[in-house]
Amino acid sequence: MDKIKSTFKRVPIILWFIVVLIVLFSIRSDQYLTMRNLLVLLQQGSVLLVVASASTFVIISGGLDLSLGGILTLSGVTAALAINAGLPIPTVLITGALTGFVCGTLNGFLISVCGLQPFITTLGTQGVFYGLALVLTNKQGIPVSNEAFISLGGLINRTIPMAAICCAIFYLFAIVVQDHTRLGRYTFAIGGNEEGARLSGIDTRLWKWIVYAFAGFLTGLAAVILVARLEVADPLVGTKWEFEAIACTILGGTSMNIGKGDVKGTILGVTLLTIIRSGLNVIRVPSLWQSAVIGTVIILAIVFQVSTTARGEKK
Amino acid sequence: MSGSRLKNRKRLSTSAVSSVSRLAVLLIIIIMGCIIDSSFLSMRNISNNLANASILIVLGIGQTIAIITNGPDLSSGSVMTICGVIAAILMKSYDVNFVLAILLAVLVGCFLGALNGYMIAYVGLPSFISTYGLQWAVFGFAYVILKGYVLYDFDPTFRFIGNGSLFGFLQMTTVVMVVFVIFGTLLLKKTNFGRQCYAVGSNREAANMSGIDPQKVIMKAFILSGMLSGVTGILYVARMNTVQSDIGSAYLLPVLATVYMGGTSASGGEGGIWGTVVGALVMTMVTNCLNLLAVPSEWRDAIIGVLIIVTVLLDITVKKRMAKRKRVTV
Numbered sequence: 001m002d003k004i005k006s007t008f009k010r011v012p013i014i015l016w017f018i019v020v021l022i023v024l025f026s027i028r029s030d031q032y033l034t035m036r037n038l039l040v041l042l043q044q045g046s047v048l049l050v051v052a053s054a055s056t057f058v059i060i061s062g063g064l065d066l067s068l069g070g071i072l073t074l075s076g077v078t079a080a081l082a083i084n085a086g087l088p089i090p091t092v093l094i095t096g097a098l099t100g101f102v103c104g105t106l107n108g109f110l111i112s113v114c115g116l117q118p119f120i121t122t123l124g125t126q127g128v129f130y131g132l133a134l135v136l137t138n139k140q141g142i143p144v145s146n147e148a149f150i151s152l153g154g155l156i157n158r159t160i161p162m163a164a165i166c167c168a169i170f171y172l173f174a175i176v177v178q179d180h181t182r183l184g185r186y187t188f189a190i191g192g193n194e195e196g197a198r199l200s201g202i203d204t205r206l207w208k209w210i211v212y213a214f215a216g217f218l219t220g221l222a223a224v225i226l227v228a229r230l231e232v233a234d235p236l237v238g239t240k241w242e243f244e245a246i247a248c249t250i251l252g253g254t255s256m257n258i259g260k261g262d263v264k265g266t267i268l269g270v271t272l273l274t275i276i277r278s279g280l281n282v283i284r285v286p287s288l289w290q291s292a293v294i295g296t297v298i299i300l301a302i303v304f305q306v307s308t309t310a311r312g313e314k315k
Numbered sequence: 316m317s318g319s320r321l322k323n324r325k326r327l328s329t330s331a332v333s334s335v336s337r338l339a340v341l342l343i344i345i346i347m348g349c350i351i352d353s354s355f356l357s358m359r360n361i362s363n364n365l366a367n368a369s370i371l372i373v374l375g376i377g378q379t380i381a382i383i384t385n386g387p388d389l390s391s392g393s394v395m396t397i398c399g400v401i402a403a404i405l406m407k408s409y410d411v412n413f414v415l416a417i418l419l420a421v422l423v424g425c426f427l428g429a430l431n432g433y434m435i436a437y438v439g440l441p442s443f444i445s446t447y448g449l450q451w452a453v454f455g456f457a458y459v460i461l462k463g464y465v466l467y468d469f470d471p472t473f474r475f476i477g478n479g480s481l482f483g484f485l486q487m488t489t490v491v492m493v494v495f496v497i498f499g500t501l502l503l504k505k506t507n508f509g510r511q512c513y514a515v516g517s518n519r520e521a522a523n524m525s526g527i528d529p530q531k532v533i534m535k536a537f538i539l540s541g542m543l544s545g546v547t548g549i550l551y552v553a554r555m556n557t558v559q560s561d562i563g564s565a566y567l568l569p570v571l572a573t574v575y576m577g578g579t580s581a582s583g584g585e586g587g588i589w590g591t592v593v594g595a596l597v598m599t600m601v602t603n604c605l606n607l608l609a610v611p612s613e614w615r616d617a618i619i620g621v622l623i624i625v626t627v628l629l630d631i632t633v634k635k636r637m638a639k640r641k642r643v644t645v
Binding site for chain 2: 064110114115116117119120121123124125126127128129130131132134135138139243246247250256288289290291292293294295296298299302303306307
C-alpha cells in the first residue's frame with residue numbers, strides 16, 4: 001500500500017492535470033480522442049516543444065531569454081527568403097539555424113561578456129529582432145510555395161505528421177546535448193553556483209555565452225519548421241512565444257534559480273498547454289472566454305507545480 | 316563611525332555619477348530633437364511630451380517599487396486594462412458616480428496586486444512567473460467583461476483628469492503624475508516601508524534576520540504596484556476617452572524598459588523613482604523624435620531595443636569605472 005502511495009506521489013502533479021483534462025474533454029466530446037485530433041495536437045505542440053527546450057537550457061543556467069519569440073520570427077523570415085531565392089532545403093535549414101545562432105550569440109555576448117542582466121538584454125534584443133524581421137518583410141508575411149519545403153511541416157497523406165517528426169528529432173538532440181555533453185553538465189553547474197563553477201575551472205563566461213547561442217540555434221531550427229507548417233513567414237508570428245516557452249519550462253519542473261530542471265520535463269508543460277488550447281475549441285468554449293480560462297488553468301498549474309517542488313526540496 | 320560615513324558618501328557619488336550619465340542621454344536626445352525640429356522645445360511640445368510620459372511614469376512608479384523589492388510586475392499592463400475597463404463599465408452601463416467608479420477600480424487593482432503578492436511571498440513563485448500568469452488571465456477577463464466592445468465618450472468631469480489643463484499649458488495628467496512622483500519618492504526615501512523595500516530587495520535573508528518580515532513587505536509592494544497600475548488605467552481612459560480590452564498590452568515592454576533605463580537594478584534593492592522619470596522622458600522624447608523624422612514604424616522596435624541596451628550598457632560601464640577607482644583610492 002505504501003509502495004503504491006509513494007509511486008503516486010512521485011508522479012509529477014502536472015501529469016494529473018493532463019489526465020484530468022483529457023478525461024474531461026473526451027467526456028464532453030467524442031471528437032477529442034480520435035486519431036485525427038491527436039495528429040493535429042502533435043503538429044501544433046511540436047514547434048513550441050523545441051522553443052521551450054531552448055528556454056529550458058537558458059533557465060537552468062540561471063538566465064532568461066525573452067528574445068526567443070523575436071529569434072523565432074527573424075529566423076523564419078530569413079528561411080523564407082532563402083527558400084524563395086531557390087536554395088536547396090538543407091541550406092534553408094542551415095540559414096534558419098544560423099540566424100538563430102547569430103542572434104543567440106549577440107545575447108550571450110551582451111550577457112556574459114558585457115555583464116548585462118539577461119532580463120533587460122533580451123528585452124532589448126527582442127525589439128531589435130522583431131524590428132529586423134519587420135524591415136526584411138516590409139511588414140507583410142512572406143508566403144512560401146515550394147512543395148518540398150512545405151511538406152516538411154505538413155501532414156503527408158494526412159497521416160504522417162512531418163512537423164512533429166522533425167521537431168522530435170530536434171528535441172532528442174536537445175536531450176542528448178543536455179545528458180551527454182559538456183554543455184549540458186556546465187549548464188547545471190553554472191545555474192547551481194556560478195562562482196563555484198568558475199573556481200572549479202569552468203570558463204563560465206564562455207559557456208554562458210554558448211548556452212544562449214545554443215538556445216538561439218534550437219529556436220532557429222524550430223522557426224524553419226514553423227514556416228513550413230504555416231506556409232508563410234509572418235513578421236509578428238513570435239509574439240508571446242517566449243512567455244509560453246518559459247511557462248512550459250516552469251510547468252515541466254525546471255526551477256528558476258537553483259540550476260535544477262530537465263529538458264525531458266518540459267514536454268509535460270507543452271502537452272498541458274496544447275491540450276487545453278485544443279480542448280477548449282473541441283468542447284466549444286466561446287472564444288471570448290478562452291484566454292481567461294487558459295490563463296487561469298496555467299497559473300493554477302504553476303502554483304501547484306512550484307509548491308509541490310518546494311515541498312519536495314524541503315524534505 | 317567616520318569610516319562608515321565616508322563609505323556612505325562614496326556610494327552616493329557612484330549613484331550620482333550614473334544619474335548624471337542618464338541625464339546626459341536625456342540631454343543628447345533633447346539636443347537631437349532641437350536639431351530635427353526647431354519647435355521641439357516649444358511650450359506646446361514640452362507639455363505634450365510631459366503628458367504623454369505621465370502614463371508611463373505613473374505605471375513605472377509601481378513597477379519600480381515592485382522591482383526594488385522583489386522583481387518585475389509583468390501584470391501591470393493587464394491590471395491597468397482591467398481597472399480602466401471596470402471604471403468605464405461602471406460609469407457607462409451602471410451610471411455610477413465617477414468618484415465611486417474610480418475607487419472601485421483602484422480597489423480591484425489593489426486586490427490583483429495582493430493576489431500577486433500572495434503568490435510571490437507566501438507560495439514562493441518567482442515574480443516573473445506569477446505576474447505573467449496573472450496577466451494572461453486578467454487580459455482574458457477584461458475581454459470577457461467588455462465582450463469585445465469598445466466603450467467611448469465619458470462624463471466630461473471625469474475626462475478632466477486626463478484631458479483638462481491648468482493655466483493653458485499644464486495638462487492635468489502631468490499634475491496627477493507629479494503628485495504620484497512626490498508620493499512615491501517620499502514613500503521610498505522617507506518612510507520605514509521604503510527602507511524595508513530596499514533591504515528586502517538587496518538581501519531577503521539579511522532583512523529577515525534584522526527583524527523585517529519580508530513576506531509582508533513584498534505583499535505591500537505588489538499591492539502598491541497593482542494600485543498604481545489601476546490609477547494608470549483610469550488616467551488612460553480619461554485621457555483617450557475610449558477603452559478596449561487590450562489597452563495595456565502596448566505598455567508592458569516600454570514600462571519595463573523605462574524602469575531599467577532609469578537605473579533600477581533587475582536584481583533588486585537598487586534604484587529609485589527619479590531614474591524612472593528620466594527613463595520615461597527619454598522614451599517619450601525618442602518616440603517624439605522618430606515621429607518628427609517620420610521614421611517608418613517597422614524601425615521603431617529596433618531603435619528602442621538598441622536604446623535600452625545602450626543606456627544600460629553605459630550605466631554598467633560607469634559603475635564599473637567608479638568601482639575600480641574606488642578600489643584604487645582605498
